[in-house]
Amino acid sequence: ISESDKGIYDAMNKGINLATGDVIGIINSDDFYPRNDVISRVVNGFTSFPDIKLFLGAVDFVSESNLDRVVRRYSSKGFSPWLMRCGIMPPHPATFISKKAYEEFGLYELGYKIGADFELLLRFLMVKKLKYLIVDEVLVRMRLGGVSTSGVSSYWIITREILKSLKDNRVYSNVTIVMLRVVLKFRQFICKAV
Numbered sequence: 001i002s003e004s005d006k007g008i009y010d011a012m013n014k015g016i017n018l019a020t021g022d023v024i025g026i027i028n029s030d031d032f033y034p035r036n037d038v039i040s041r042v043v044n045g046f047t048s049f050p051d052i053k054l055f056l057g058a059v060d061f062v063s064e065s066n067l068d069r070v071v072r073r074y075s076s077k078g079f080s081p082w083l084m085r086c087g088i089m090p091p092h093p094a095t096f097i098s099k100k101a102y103e104e105f106g107l108y109e110l111g112y113k114i115g116a117d118f119e120l121l122l123r124f125l126m127v128k129k130l131k132y133l134i135v136d137e138v139l140v141r142m143r144l145g146g147v148s149t150s151g152v153s154s155y156w157i158i159t160r161e162i163l164k165s166l167k168d169n170r171v172y173s174n175v176t177i178v179m180l181r182v183v184l185k186f187r188q189f190i191c192k193a194v
Contacts, residue, residue, distance in 0.1 A: 001014070001018070006110055007110065007113070009108035009109070009110055009112065009116040009117075010108075010110055012026055012107075012108055013107040013108055013110075016099070016102050016107055017107075019099060021099065022046070022098060022099055022100075023042060023043065023046055023055070023096050023097070023098055023099065024096065024097055024098075024099055024102065025039075025042065025095075025096040025097075026092070026093070027093065027140065028093065028142075030142055030143040030145065031059075031093050031140050031141065031142045031143070032067075032140070032141055033139070033140060033141075034060070034138055034139075034140070034141045038139050038140075041135070041137065041139070042055050042096045042139070045133050045135065046096075046098070049131075049133050051131050052098075052131045052132055052133045053097065053098045053100070053101040053124070053130040053131055053132065054090075054095060054096070054097050054098070054101070054121075054124065054125070054130060054131075054132035054133070055095070055096040055097075055132070055133050055135070056076035056079065056090040056091075056094065056095055056132055056133065056134045056135070057075075057076060057091070057094035057095075057134075057135050057136075057137050057138065057139035057140070058073060058074060058075035058076060058077070058091065058094055058135075058136065058137060058138045058139065059073070059074045059075075059091040059093050059094045059138065059139070059140045059141070059142050060072075060073055060074075060138050060140075060141045060142070061073075061074065061141075061142050061143075061144050062141050062142070062143055062144070063143075063144065064143050064144055064145050067141065067143070071144060073138070074091040074094075075091070075136060076090040076091065076094065076095075076134045076135075076136075077134060077136045079134060081125040081126040081129070082126070084118075084121070084122050084125065084126050084166075084171070085166070085171060085172065085173040085177055085178075086173070086177055086178060086180045086181050087118075087158075087159070087162040087173075087177075087178040087179075087180075087181040088181050089117070089118050089121050089122070090121065090125075090134075091140070092117040092121070093139075093140040093142055094138075094139040094140045095121065096139075097124070101124060101130055105123060105124060105128050105130075106120075106123070107120075108120050109165075109168075112161050112164075112165070113157055113161065114154060114157055114158055114161065115157070115158050115160075115161025115162060115164070115165060116161075118158070118161065118162055118165055119161075119164075119165035119168070119169070122165055122166065122169055122171065123169055126169070126171055127169050127170075127171065159175075159178060159179075162178055163175065163178060166178075
């Protein structure tokens, strides 16, 4: 469906409301699945662990001109919800969520330009404490250059929106704590796949 909407998160909410399946994965125009078995892997995870509401994997950021050249790996490995106080979240493109979680705890908030995915995962993982499963597998490849990876200006927007979502959800943090994520993200470049 192509129609006017109130931004990317409004479009995602429309898709979620139209979805008829039990599990929802959102893949954007710059993203693609690196293997044919990604969806079946996710389904097996939800089937093997029926109490989970979220399935978290890894994303490889790849060069726009060479889809085999991994620039950075963003993994859920080692993630714990308390890290969201530092602005660290699991990679949204490699996050699959049960439809029931959206129905019970809400959709993406529309008051964010690029940080509604952080707010939703904060609400689901830290505030509502929904059960999740982490797999150390690349589920999505993402081309660099999208809205959330477009440089310094997007970095400052997301920092403000992280602080807003922490405040809105009554999770204690501050600018200093959130700025620690720079160190953690730098590690992703050092540990990138070869």
